[in-house]
Each structure stands twice: as C-alpha cells, then as structure tokens.
Amino acid sequence: MTSIQDASVGDEDLDFGYFRFASKAEMLEKSKSYWNPDKTQFWSDSGIPLVVDRREEYFLYDITGKRLIDVHLNGGTYNLGHRNPEVVAAIKAAMTHFDIGNHHFPALARTALAEQLVATATPGMSKVIYGSGGGEAIDIALKTARNATKRSGIVSIVKAYHGHTGLALQTGDDRFSRIFLSERSDDFIQVPFNDIAAMEQALASGGVAAVIMETIPATYGFPLPEPGYLEAVKSLCDRHGTLYIADEVQTGLMRTGELWGITKHGIDPDIIVTGKGLSGGMYPISAVIVNERSSGWLGQDGFAHMSTFGGAEVGCIAAMVTLDICSRPSTRLAVHHAADVIGHGLRRIQASYPDWLTGIRQNGLVIGLEFNHPEGAKYVMKHLYANGVWAIFSTLDPRVLQYKPGLLVSPALVEELLDRTALAIGRSRDEAARSKGVRS
Amino acid sequence: MNLIDDRAKEISRANSMLEVASWASYRYATYNHSAVTRIVEAAAKRGEALARELAEAAVEETGFGVVEHKVIKNLGCSRELLDRYTGFDFATPVVDPHSKTVSIPKPAGVVLGITPSTNPVATVYAKALMALMARCSIIISPHPFAKKVCARAAHELNAAAVEAGAPDGVIQVVEEPSIPLIEHLMKSDKVDLIVATGGSEVVRSAYSSSNPAYGVGPGNVPVVVDASANLKDAARRIVDSKSFDNSILCTNESVLIVERRVAEKLKAELARAGAHLCSETESEALRDLLFPRGQFDTRFVGKDARSIAKAASIRVPPSVRILAAEFGAVFPEEPLCHEKLCPVLGLVVADDFDDAIAKAKAVLRVTGAGHSAALHSSDGDNIATFGAALPVLRVSLNVGNSLGSSGFETNLPPTMTIGTGFLGRSSLGENLRPDHLVHYTTIALNRDPAEVLPDRSHLDRNDMPNGPVPAYPLEGVARPSGMDMRPSVAVPRPGASDPGEVALRAQIRQLVLEELAEMMKG
Numbered sequence: 001m002t003s004i005q006d007a008s009v010g011d012e013d014l015d016f017g018y019f020r021f022a023s024k025a026e027m028l029e030k031s032k033s034y035w036n037p038d039k040t041q042f043w044s045d046s047g048i049p050l051v052v053d054r055r056e057e058y059f060l061y062d063i064t065g066k067r068l069i070d071v072h073l074n075g076g077t078y079n080l081g082h083r084n085p086e087v088v089a090a091i092k093a094a095m096t097h098f099d100i101g102n103h104h105f106p107a108l109a110r111t112a113l114a115e116q117l118v119a120t121a122t123p124g125m126s127k128v129i130y131g132s133g134g135g136e137a138i139d140i141a142l143k144t145a146r147n148a149t150k151r152s153g154i155v156s157i158v159k160a161y162h163g164h165t166g167l168a169l170q171t172g173d174d175r176f177s178r179i180f181l182s183e184r185s186d187d188f189i190q191v192p193f194n195d196i197a198a199m200e201q202a203l204a205s206g207g208v209a210a211v212i213m214e215t216i217p218a219t220y221g222f223p224l225p226e227p228g229y230l231e232a233v234k235s236l237c238d239r240h241g242t243l244y245i246a247d248e249v250q251t252g253l254m255r256t257g258e259l260w261g262i263t264k265h266g267i268d269p270d271i272i273v274t275g276k277g278l279s280g281g282m283y284p285i286s287a288v289i290v291n292e293r294s295s296g297w298l299g300q301d302g303f304a305h306m307s308t309f310g311g312a313e314v315g316c317i318a319a320m321v322t323l324d325i326c327s328r329p330s331t332r333l334a335v336h337h338a339a340d341v342i343g344h345g346l347r348r349i350q351a352s353y354p355d356w357l358t359g360i361r362q363n364g365l366v367i368g369l370e371f372n373h374p375e376g377a378k379y380v381m382k383h384l385y386a387n388g389v390w391a392i393f394s395t396l397d398p399r400v401l402q403y404k405p406g407l408l409v410s411p412a413l414v415e416e417l418l419d420r421t422a423l424a425i426g427r428s429r430d431e432a433a434r435s436k437g438v439r440s
Numbered sequence: 441m442n443l444i445d446d447r448a449k450e451i452s453r454a455n456s457m458l459e460v461a462s463w464a465s466y467r468y469a470t471y472n473h474s475a476v477t478r479i480v481e482a483a484a485k486r487g488e489a490l491a492r493e494l495a496e497a498a499v500e501e502t503g504f505g506v507v508e509h510k511v512i513k514n515l516g517c518s519r520e521l522l523d524r525y526t527g528f529d530f531a532t533p534v535v536d537p538h539s540k541t542v543s544i545p546k547p548a549g550v551v552l553g554i555t556p557s558t559n560p561v562a563t564v565y566a567k568a569l570m571a572l573m574a575r576c577s578i579i580i581s582p583h584p585f586a587k588k589v590c591a592r593a594a595h596e597l598n599a600a601a602v603e604a605g606a607p608d609g610v611i612q613v614v615e616e617p618s619i620p621l622i623e624h625l626m627k628s629d630k631v632d633l634i635v636a637t638g639g640s641e642v643v644r645s646a647y648s649s650s651n652p653a654y655g656v657g658p659g660n661v662p663v664v665v666d667a668s669a670n671l672k673d674a675a676r677r678i679v680d681s682k683s684f685d686n687s688i689l690c691t692n693e694s695v696l697i698v699e700r701r702v703a704e705k706l707k708a709e710l711a712r713a714g715a716h717l718c719s720e721t722e723s724e725a726l727r728d729l730l731f732p733r734g735q736f737d738t739r740f741v742g743k744d745a746r747s748i749a750k751a752a753s754i755r756v757p758p759s760v761r762i763l764a765a766e767f768g769a770v771f772p773e774e775p776l777c778h779e780k781l782c783p784v785l786g787l788v789v790a791d792d793f794d795d796a797i798a799k800a801k802a803v804l805r806v807t808g809a810g811h812s813a814a815l816h817s818s819d820g821d822n823i824a825t826f827g828a829a830l831p832v833l834r835v836s837l838n839v840g841n842s843l844g845s846s847g848f849e850t851n852l853p854p855t856m857t858i859g860t861g862f863l864g865r866s867s868l869g870e871n872l873r874p875d876h877l878v879h880y881t882t883i884a885l886n887r888d889p890a891e892v893l894p895d896r897s898h899l900d901r902n903d904m905p906n907g908p909v910p911a912y913p914l915e916g917v918a919r920p921s922g923m924d925m926r927p928s929v930a931v932p933r934p935g936a937s938d939p940g941e942v943a944l945r946a947q948i949r950q951l952v953l954e955e956l957a958e959m960m961k962g
Contacts, residue, residue: 086455089448097443317443330456333608337463408459410630411466 014053014063024051024063047382050390055082058406058413060390068390069417071405075218075250079277079407080325087280090321091314100312104303109316116320117289120259120327122268126292130285130311134249134275135163137286138212140305141271142167144290145210145243147297147304148270153208155242157193159396161219162212162247171212173396193217194226199233203240210243210271211236215261218250221377221400222361222368225265234267243270243294249286253277254326254407256364257335264363270294280322285315331407338409339364345418346403349425356429359400367403368394369425371432377401379432383424389417450620457579458630460609461550464577465632467607469547471575473531475605480522480572482604483597483611487518487565490596494561497589502557504742509685510561516848517565517856524854530574530878540885540893547575548877549632552625554646556638558688558742558781560586563637563856564593566872568611572601574877579631580613581622583638591615626651633877637857643866654876656857657864659690660779660808661841662800664826665698665706666793666817673838674816675709678785681814681840683714683761687783688742690858691842693814695777695786695803696764697796703789707764714761715785716745718754723765723776725752726784731775741781748782770802777806793822797829804831810864812836812845831863833870847871 014021021027028051031040043050050068054061058081060068070078080087094109101107114128129144131137146152156162156171163169169177170188177183184190189208191198202208211233216222237244246269251261253274258264260272271294275286297304325331343362346369350357359370371377377393380401384391394400405417471479495510533544553567564580571578582590594613602608614621626634626649634653636646643655665674682693698706707717718726729752730740740748745763749756754763766787770777776786790796800813814836815826827835834852836844847854853871861869868876885893 086448086452089445093443093445097441325452328456330460330609334459334463337467337607341466408455410459410462 024049027051027063046378048385050385057081058409066388068385068388069413069420071389071391071403071417073404073406074276074281075402076253076255076277076404078281079253079255080280080322081406081408082281084280084282084322084325086325087282087318087321091282091318094314094317098313098317100309100314103306103308103310107311107313107316109313109320110311113287113311113316113319113323116323117274117287120323121272121289122260122263124268124291125272125289127290127295127298129288129290129298129305131275131288131307132284132286132309132312132315133163133165134273134286135165135168136307136310137249137273137275137288138162138168138171138247139165140288141245141273141290142171142210142212143305144271144288144294144297145245147300148294149209149241149243151207151209151242152187153189153205154187155189155191155199155202155208155211157213157217157220158190159193159220160190160212160214160217161396162214175396193220193223194229196229196232196236200236203236203242206240208240208242210245212245212247214247214249215251215256215265216361216363216366218366218402219394219396221370221394221397222363222366222402224361224363230262230265230267234265234269237270245269245271245273247273249273249275251363251366253322254331254335254364255366255404257332257339258364259327261363261366277326278322279315279318280325283312283315283318284309285312285319287311287319326407334409335364335407337411338405338407338414341411341414342367342405342418345414346421349418349422352422353425353429356432357425361400365405365407367405369401369403371399371401371428373432374399376428376432379428380425383428383431384421387420387424387427389420389424447620450618451624454621454624454628457612457614458550458625458628461577461579461612462630464607464609465547465549468577468610469549469575471531471606473529476531476573476575479601479604479606479610480525480569482600483572484518484522484565484569486596486600487569487593488515488522490593491515491518491561494589494593497592498560498586501589502560502585502742504688505558505685506744512843512848513559513562513685513856514565516843516846516854517562518569520848521566521569521854525573525874528573528874530874535893540887540891542883542893543880544883545575545878545880548652548879549576550630551576551578551877552631552634552651553578553580554622554634554636554638554642555580555582555586555590557583557585558685558690559637559856560590561593564590564613565597566854566856567635567637568594568597570872570874570877572606572610573874576633576877577607577610578612579625580611581617581625582613584617587615587617635857635872635877647865654857654859654866654868654872656866656868656872657810657860658779658807659811659858659860660694660777660803660806661691661812661814661845662695662697662803662808662830663693663814663841664790664793664796664800664816665696665702666796666815666819666822667699667701668819668822669702669816669838670818671702671706671709672712675706675713675715677816677838677840678814679710679713679715679762681842681844682785683745683783684840684842686742686744687762688781689842689846690779691812691845693785693841694779694808695770695788695799697788697790697799697803699793699796700789700791707787710764714759715764716749716754716756716760716762717787718763718765720766722752722754723767725754726763726765727775728752730780730782730784731778734775736775736778736780738781743782745783748784770799770806772806777803779807793825797826800826800830808832808864810860810862810866810869811858812841814839814841814844833859833861833863845871 051063052060053063060070117128118125129140162171189202191202234244246262270291272289279285346360358372361368375398491514492511495507499507535542551571555563580594591613598611634646636643636655646653646655745760762783764785764787767776809831812834813830813832834845843849853873855871857872859868859870860866
C-alpha cells in the first residue's frame with residue numbers, strides 16, 4: 001500500500017490507502033457516475049484532463065505526474081502556496097487540542113481570531129461573524145446590513161458574482177440562478193460597473209440596505225474600477241444611508257499589495273467579507289468583519305444566525321497563522337516585487353501579440369488578461385495547461401483569463417511562469433486564428 | 441498550554457528573510473557600477489559615523505575587547521575598506537582585446553554571512569559592504585552574544601544603502617538567532633553562498649550544508665624573532681599586536697619563538713614595551729587559571745592583562761599590557777601552545793632558526809594551519825625559508841599580526857575573514873575580498889585571427905534591466921488616501937533618469953567601442 005505522501009504518480013494503481021482506483025480512466029468514469037458528469041466531461045473536452053494529485057508550494061501535479069504552476073489558486077485560496085508548511089504545522093498542533101468547537105458558546109480560538117481580524121482590518125471595525133465558506137459569509141453580510149438599516153434593497157453590479165447561497169445568488173448573474181428557478185427578486189438591483197450615474201439612481205430610492213462590491217470583480221475578469229469609482233460609490237452610500245460591503249474574498253489578504261484591496265482606495269467599508277485564502281487553503285472558514293453601526297443584531301439576538309461549522313476552531317488557528325504571514329512586511333515587499341516583474345513581463349508578451357493579448361488588468365497580483373476573442377481565455381487556458389501552467393478563464397467573461405500568481409513566488413518561478421505564458425499565448429493565438437477568431 | 445511548533449516558527453522566520461533576500465538580490469544584481477558605488481559609499485559612511493558608538497555597544501554587550509581597538513577595526517572595515525576598493529568595479533563587463541574575451545560579472549546572489557562575537561561590528565561591516573560591492577544581498581547571522589549590536593549595525597547599513605537606491609532588504613540580520621533558523625538558512629536552496637567566520641563548529645556545518653561556502657578555520661599564530669631582527673621594534677610590535685582588543689582575534693600572536701642568541705635581549709625589550717615576563721611559578725599559576733582540566737576557561741576571553749594577573753595572584757605594574765609565559769616543549773599537551781583568547785603570550789626559546797621553524801610548525805600542528813604566522817627578521821634567506829616551510833597562507837613580516845594579516849597594516853586585502861585554504865580545511869585561501877562574491881561569465885572567442893568580436897557584443901545591458909524597487913501599485917486608485925503610498929521603502933531611483941549617469945554610460949560605451957575597434961584591428 002502506498003502512503004498518501006508518496007502515492008504513485010503512474011497511470012495505474014492509484015492506491016491511497018483510504019481509497020484506490022485502478023487507473024485515471026477508472027477514476028474519471030467514477031467521477032462521472034458518482035460526482036459531477038458534466039463538469040468531469042467539460043474538462044476532458046477542454047483539453048484539461050487534470051486530476052490533482054500531489055500539491056506543494058505553487059505546484060499541482062496531475063496523477064500522471066505532470067507538473068503545473070498554479071496561477072488559479074482557487075481565487076486566492078492558495079495565496080501562500082499549497083500546504084504551506086507553517087499553516088500545516090499550525091493545524092497539526094491545533095488538532096492536538098481543538099476540534100470544530102461548539103458554535104453556541106464563547107470559544108477560545110474564535111475570539112482570538114476575531115480580535116486579530118478587527119485589529120488588522122480597516123478603521124472602525126468592531127466585530128466578526130463566522131461562516132464556513134464565502135457564500136455563507138455573503139449571506140451573513142447581507143442579512144446584517146438589512147438588520148442594521150431596516151431596509152431590504154441590495155445593489156450589486158451587473159455580472160457580479162458573490163457566491164451560490166440563497167442571498168448571494170440573488171446578487172449575481174442569472175447564469176447561476178436561472179437553472180435553479182431562483183432568479184433575482186425585486187429587492188436585488190443591478191447596475192453596470194463603473195457607472196456612477198446608475199449607482200446614484202439605484203440608491204436614490206432610499207430603500208437600499210447595502211451596496212455589495214468586489215473591489216475588483218473577479219468572475220467578471222477583473223475589470224479595474226475607474227479611478228474614483230469606488231470612492232464615489234462609498235460617498236453615495238454615505239449620503240443615502242446605505243452600507244458599503246467590500247467583498248474582499250479574492251482581493252483581500254495582500255493580493256493587491258495591501259492586506260485589504262479596499263484600503264488602497266482609502267475606503268473604510270461598513271462590512272468586509274473574507275474567505276478563500278483566509279486559512280491557507282487547509283481548512284474551510286470565512287468571516288464577516290463589521291463595524292459598530294452594522295453589528296446591532298449581535299447585541300440584540302445573538303442566536304439569530306447560526307452555523308455549526310462557522311468559525312471552526314481548528315480553522316481559526318489556521319487563519320491566525322495565515323493572517324500573520326500575509327501581514328508580514330516581507331510578504332508585502334515580495335508582492336510588490338513579484339507584481340512589478342510580472343507586470344513588465346506581461347507587457348513584453350503583449351508587445352509580441354498586441355492583436356491577441358489586448359488588455360492587461362492588474363492591481364498587485366490580481367491580474368486579468370484580455371484576449372481578442374469572445375472565448376479567448378479558453379484557448380489560452382488550454383495552451384497554458386499543455387505548457388505546465390494552470391490558470392482559469394473568467395466564467396462571466398471568457399475573453400479574460402484570471403492570472404493570479406501566489407504571494408510568495410520566487411524570482412526564478414516568476415521567470416519560468418512568464419516563459420511558459422509567452423509560449424502558450426503565442427500558440428493559443430495561432431489556434432484561435434486558425435478558427436478565424438482573431439480579427440486582423 | 442503552548443501549542444506552537446517552535447521549529448516551524450523558526451523556519452518560517454527564515455523563509456520570510458529568504459523571500460526578501462531573493463527579491464533584493466534579483467534587483468540589485470543588475471545595478472550598474474555608478475549606482476553600486478553610490479550605495480557602497482552611503483553604507484560605508486554610515487558605518488564610519490557609527491564606528492565608536494557601535495564599538496562601545498559591542499564591548500558592553502559581549503563583555504570583551506577594547507573600545508579603542510574596536511573603533512580602529514570598525515573604521516578599517518568601513519572607511520578604509522571603501523578607500524581601498526575605490527576605483528574597483530565588480531559590475532561592469534570587461535573586454536580584453538589581447539585574450540579576445542569578454543568577462544561579465546555575475547554576483548553570487550543571496551549571501552549568508554555568519555559573524556563571530558569577537559569582531560561583531562567589524563565583521564558585519566566588512567561582509568555587508570563586500571556584498572554591496574559585489575551586488576549581492578546578504579543575511580547576517582550574528583553570534584548570539586553580539587546579536588543586538590550586530591542587528592543595529594546591519595539595520596543602519598541597510599537603511600543607508602536603501603536611501604542611496606538599493607532594494608530594501610539588501611542587508612538583513614537575524615535578530616534572534618536560533619539553531620533551527622540558522623540550520624534552515626544554511627541548508628536552504630535560496631542561499632547561494634555561505635561566508636562563515638567563527639568557531640570550527642559553525643565553519644564545518646557551513647561546509648556540510650550542501651550550499652557553496654567559504655568557511656575559515658581557526659588561527660594559532662606563531663611569531664618568530666630571529667637574530668637579525670630589530671629587537672626593539674619587534675618587541676613593541678608584538679606587545680601592541682598581542683594586546684590589541686585584548687587578544688580575542690584569530691590574528692593575535694599566540695606563541696613567540698625567539699632564537700637563543702637574542703632571547704635575553706628580546707625579553708628585556710618586551711618588558712620595556714609593556715610585557716610581564718612570568719617566572720616559572722607564575723607561568724604554572726597561569727596554566728592552572730586559564731586551563732583548568734586542560735580546557736580554556738571562557739571567563740577570561742578578552743579580559744585585560746592586569747585582571748588576569750590579579751586572578752592568578754601575579755603582581756604586575758599598572759603599565760603591563762601582556763603576560764609572557766615561557767615554556768619548553770611545543771606539544772599539544774602543553775596548554776600554553778594552544779589558542780589563548782586573552783593577552784597571554786606563550787614564549788619559547790629556540791636553539792637556532794631551523795629549530796624556530798620546527799617549533800612554529802609544531803604550534804600550527806596544534807591548531808591554526810593555513811591561517812597566519814609572523815616573522816621579525818631582516819635576513820632574506822630566513823624570510824624565504826620561513827615562508828616556504830610554514831603551513832600558513834600569509835606571513836606578517838616586521839609587523840604585528842593582528843592588523844598585518846587582516847590587511848590593515850599591510851597591503852593584504854583588508855578583511856575580517858582570513859581564508860585558511862586547503863591547509864585549514866577551507867575553500868578560500870585568501871583574505872576575503874568583494875570579488876570572492878562574484879563569478880564571471882567569460883565569452884571566449886576563437887583564437888583564429890580571422891575571427892573578430894562583432895561590435896557591441898559585450899552588451900551595455902548590464903544597466904538595471906530589472907529596475908530598482910517597484911513603484912507602489914496604484915491601479916484604480918483615485919487619490920492618495922492618507923496611507924503610506926510608497927513602496928515598502930522610499931527610494932530615489934538611480935538609473936537612466938540621472939543625467940550625470942547617462943553621460944557616464946555614454947562615455948563608457950564609447951570606451952568599450954574603442955577597445956573593440958582596437959581588438960578587431962589586432
């Protein structure tokens with residue numbers, strides 16, 4: 001029997017002790033039978049037959065042994081690399097004493113993490129509410145805003161994506177709600193991104209509890225806010241008594257070169273939502289950080305929202321370590337260096353293929369690459385995969401590739417990544433041109 | 441209950457430093473000579489300004505050594521190091537028309553500098569400045585006895601370098617040294633070179649780390665005075681050198697060997713110069729005091745001669761600077777022929793010059809091979825014979841070895857890291873210099889006269905292609921929000937924007953083109 005650590009990377013005999021498959025083919029068949037047939041088939045059809053086996057640092061290994069540099073990082077979940085040794089050590093240590101904990105009682109690790117989150121958040125933050133995933137946290141944030149304002153309206157942007165749970169789903173594109181007959185109710189208003197007039201109109205009614213905004217909308221392909229847009233939205237919120245919810249699930253935790261992307265705009269939001277990378281990709285946890293104005297229900301009826309797994313204590317310890325690593329001056333410095341070198345490298349690549357790589361959207365290590373084809377990023381994704389890089393297209397704008405290198409990448413890995421990216425972009429351009437996608 | 445895994449914590453501290461060092465080195469390795477010069481000057485001047493303050497702090501923290509002498513070393517490793525390497529260029533490619541080669545310097549990268557407690561500040565200065573000259577980043581790992589003063593020295597030099605345009609973190613220091621942290625640094629594949637100065641243990645672990653390393657072995661310096669020597673000068677120099685910094689350096693003389701013909705005269709001169717010549721009983725008392733059970737008692741490291749005399753109940757006048765203890769045979773079982781990190785000098789009388797050489801070799805068999813020896817002589821044959829016979833890589837001639845072998849009173853390269861070479865189990869046989877932190881890519885052209893190097897093939901691209909420190913990423917931000925919008929540190933940007941530098945680069949390019957033109961004619 002092979003141990004999990006040194007599992008065979010061969011195509012046969014995938015024996016992990018706790019389970020085994022005879023081959024990759026058998027595993028994929030079972031994945032279709034028992035898990036998700038469409039998704040499983042989609043990746044095979046897309047030229048990405050990836051079944052992640054070993055994972056370490058910024059590398060993923062398919063069970064065939066193929067190595068991939070991960071610049072998808074599940075939206076920042078693996079900001080610090082896969083199985084970051086410091087986070088792993090913390091979780092191992094935590095498990096000698098803690099488990100998920102009892103969500104009804106005051107809890108040691110939950111309290112400690114809450115204090116740390118408040119201390120490192122934007123000024124004015126006061127309390128923390130926990131979830132186990134981003135969607136749950138968004139629902140908590142929206143319910144909190146409704147309680148605080150006694151209003152029910154929620155404004156989000158067109159092509160927003162904040163998750164798949166009940167209220168989060170309502171803020172988003174109907175790509176994910178129609179199929180479940182859960183389309184937007186009248187309380188949920190959408191306005192185009194970067195359109196201040198539309199935002200003003202939406203808030204003028206006076207019934208809006210909160211504007212929820214990703215600092216850079218990820219699933220929409222990281223279109224950057226125009227200078228002054230977020231600041232103007234915040235002042236509109238202030239004028240209309242509406243709360244500003246910063247969804248920092250993807251832009252938080254030092255990805256932009258600051259712990260929270262919103263601080264670069266000088267905005268102190270009423271609510272910050274964080275998830276994904278919060279516990280180093282090792283233990284699911286999410287958190288909603290609220291200011292005093294929003295935190296009313298926590299004093300009024302603390303049992304109003306409950307979550308058995310929300311703020312699981314092992315996850316809290318993982319999050320404390322993660323927050324500590326993300327906040328280090330050395331990490332911030334490394335992000336600035338890496339962002340700068342990668343930015344220069346991408347512009348060099350763009351200079352070679354100006355008709356194909358038509359846009360680079362970058363704030364720190366939050367990067368969207370825009371291609372000259374409605375589904376351009378899917379071509380690029382495939383060629384990146386073939387050349388040892390895993391990056392994913394933006395679901396709500398497949399022209400754009402999400403390109404999210406880790407916070408702790410080394411100079412050598414950055415150079416390798418750029419080499420592979422240049423090759424893949426060139427080849428994807430050729431393929432797209434063959435299928436007459438590129439206008440010349 | 442503390443759940444923290446200390447080892448993991450230390451490793452992560454080390455990793456944070458390595459991340460910064462890697463990026464700093466990545467940037468700094470492409471700085472041009474004029475930018476490097478500016479940075480080195482700024483750091484050296486900061487070191488010079490703090491020479492006395494940090495000398496005092498070092499004596500205060502470690503409890504040994506002499507402030508005045510540490511000031512001399514600190515100035516030597518700042519101002520003098522700068523002067524000695526002014527005009528040296530470890531950054532610009534060199535075209536040699538005669539050998540038909542182009543040599544392009546490649547910095548080592550991330551250097552791990554391990555520094556001792558005995559020369560704390562001077563060694564930090566020397567290693568940090570050499571790293572800056574060579575366009576490397578450096579992580580200083582100080583001896584725990586001197587960690588505070590070393591941290592202060594490293595931070596100051598880094599700040600000065602950064603203000604002059606270096607990437608932040610070009611000089612870092614381990615503030616709280618721990619075994620797991622240092623082990624991790626030593627073994628890390630992000631470290632490109634270890635330069636270890638210190639005890640044998642640390643040097644051996646540097647060599648077994650699997651990383652490239654310069655480790656230098658211990659010294660145990662024999663000094664020979666032959667019959668041709670100027671005895672008065674020799675005595676003065678030996679007493680000065682032996683008492684320097686209370687003899688805690690690897691370069692201080694350990695055993696004085698004198699030809700019988702001049703022994704009594706030399707002893708008289710030594711006494712006049714400030715040595716106390718111990719009687720047999722006094723020597724025995726010193727042995728018992730300094731080497732209880734055969735091991736040197738570390739309580740006496742770097743203490744002055746009078747306090748040691750007092751502890752051994754030896755009556756000495758207040759002017760005494762060293763104690764000289766005579767013994768007969770140079771064998772390892774004689775404690776006084778071992779390294780004594782205090783101003784106690786072993787004294788041996790040799791029958792003649794050949795016997796003196798034999799005894800000096802015997803001292804070096806105890807320990808200190810490859811390091812240094814001193815000779816006071818005016819006899820050319822003796823000088824040559826001595827140099828050929830002794831298993832050392834430098835001989836200080838008619839000069840105290842303390843500042844002679846480290847290049848401050850001779851023309852050897854000034855350093856705090858004395859290579860002991862193969863003789864002393866080291867890969868470094870010279871005094872550490874900045875160019876030991878650089879390798880060169882050599883483009884070598886076909887010797888066939890028909891082959892000429894094309895124009896511009898040396899490339900003038902060695903001009904900060906990676907840029908200095910990245911600007912603060914401000915995408916989508918309307919206005920400064922009151923937060924610190926600088927990059928992690930504020931820096932002037934040296935480079936093409938500096939008109940003086942543009943002109944200088946044009947001039948250099950012209951010179952190189954002319955050289956190339958010459959070469960093609962040849």
